[in-house]
Amino acid sequence: MWLDCDVGHDDAMALILAASSPHLKLLGVSSVYGNSSVENTTANAIRVIQAAGIKGVKVYKGAAKPLVKNRVYASDIHGSSGLDGTDLLPDPDMSTYLAQDENAVNAMHRTIMASPEPVSLAAVGPLTNIALLLSIYPEVIPRIKTLAIMGGSMGIGNTTSAAEFNIYSDPEAAHIVLHSGISHIALVPLDVTHTVLATKQIIKRIQDEVAVPKFARLITDLLLYFGSTYKDVFGEKEGAPLHDPVAVAYLFMRNVFTERHIRIDIDCNEGHGRGRTFCDVYKKTMEPANCWLVTSVELEPFWNQMFRRQEIANSSGPSVASGSSAISNPTINNGQQIDSSLIIGNPLGEDGGVASPESQGGGDVFANVVGGSFTEVNSNSANKDNIVANSHTTTFNGDSGETVNGDLNNIGDSQQVVTFRRRLMDRRDNVPNSGMNSGGAAFSF
Structure with a gap:
């Protein structure tokens, strides 16, 4: 448009x-x-x-x-x-x-x-x-x-x-x-x-x-x-x-x-x-x-x-501290190579499709951070600290070839159990930090 x-x-x-x-x-x-x-x-x-x-x-x-x-x-x-x-x-x-x-x-x-x-x-x-x-x-x-x-x-x-x-x-x-x-x-x-x-x-x-x-x-x-x-x-x-x-x-x-x-x-x-x-x-x-x-x-x-879009602008604007989320494309980053500390496959949790977020620059890859669902999430990201799907994801295919159905389990190279809530306020205030490895920058917002 x-x-x-x-x-x-x-x-x-x-x-x-x-x-x-x-x-x-x-x-x-x-x-x-x-x-x-x-x-x-x-x-x-x-x-x-x-x-x-x-x-x-x-x-x-x-x-x-x-x-x-x-x-x-x-x-x-x-x-x-x-x-x-x-x-x-x-x-x-x-x-x-x-x-x-x-x-x-x-x-x-x-x-x-x-x-x-x-x-x-x-x-x-x-x-x-x-x-x-x-x-x-x-x-x-x-x-x-x-x-x-x-x-x-x-x-x-x-x-x-x-x-x-x-x-x-x-x-x-x-x-x-x-x-x-x-x-x-x-x-x-x-x-x-x-x-x-x-x-x-x-x-x-x-x-x-x-x-x-x-x-x-x-x-x-x-x-x-x-x-x-x-x-x-x-x-x-x-x-x-x-x-x-x-x-x-x-x-x-x-x-x-x-x-x-x-x-x-x-x-x-x-x-x-x-x-x-x-x-x-x-x-x-x-x-x-x-x-x-x-x-x-x-x-x-x-x-x-309107609230969902303001949340995304909020998380990608320059007022956000260094190391927090950077959204180069608010839609699904299928196959897109981006050097960023955080790649968001589907930032708004809209249902549907196959998401393939890619990262060359390390940091964290989130297939779907706010909610919704994907039929399949694929990620083959180099030098990542964490790859995280969510509890709505039917299938997750990471580098390790793991498949996750239903509730979120340990995924890819990361040893985390994280459940995401629907809204960004929930994400900010209620996401547990257990098992977070020191290389990740995922929660610096």
């Missing part, structure tokens, strides 16, 4: 979700003006990537203004930088993470055309970059699997009484995108995202369950600031809505959403209605459907996904 974003507070959470989900492979990130200037949103994307320890992803600078009208920013919500409210974000390493010789539109075109499989897009800012892509390079249209848009409203807007911010920022771009002929466009409107609130209970859960206090504080700083501005501007007392991650989640957990295939049009005229999304829910216009309108999301599975 590709993420097009104007990184502010909710975009930061969307970026973490996109980069850490084992169901998605994040191919690139493009920035666009919106919550702040494109210079700020580009820098913000890089700062989040660094803080979350996201590897192998470049940021491509995109449009600085709308196609037709003057730009608007959301500094009243996101602050002057677009990501105000914390002092824990690093200075952006532009030389490492910003693509210097390619803009966002050309990068999206190159990536989509080079991909052996259709590519999904999540657009969570103004749609200027996407409209330019589809207009300049229409050959990408049949190669886009799904376009998930955070934008619009079935009723009241949040920028004017009629219009939601992303659509209002560039209605002409939104019109181009919705009428482009992409086979699967999904619109996630305010009516849905306003049900996904970062309440006090959610923030408390982050504080309790994210194992590294510095990363927990970073996330809660951002959410508390976002909540305070939402209260000041909109009178929302329960917490800020996490708009943008909902659109990313649609790409890999569509089963928790309800939706209707309808006609949606955009008001591009001047006046009070500019930027309004006309959602023909009752099919009065007789025009063909062009969009899946999302009408609800199940909150519990959504938040469970």
